[in-house]
Amino acid sequence: MERARRRLRRDDGMSTVEYTLGTLAACAFAVILYKVITSPMVQEALSGVLRKALNTAF
Known part of the structure; x- marks a missing residue:
């Protein structure tokens, strides 16, 4: 049981x-930012x- 629990909790990365999903979110943010800036x-x-x-004088 303990072995199965450790295996389920293990996080080896994304x-x-x-x-x-992270890439899509970043692309969506970039598109929105581009639309705003342009x-x-x-x-x-x-x-x-x-x-x-x-035009500011120093």
Whole structure:
């Protein structure tokens, strides 16, 4: 019984399914981030920040 319990609790790392789910989650996050960054409103805001930073006198 103890041997079976140890075998069930053993964790040798992630399985293929866990790697797949992690990869899919990372890809979904990347797509959402890309959509946000390339939206006109965000691009306009980023351009404004860059213009202000580049026009600042030292």
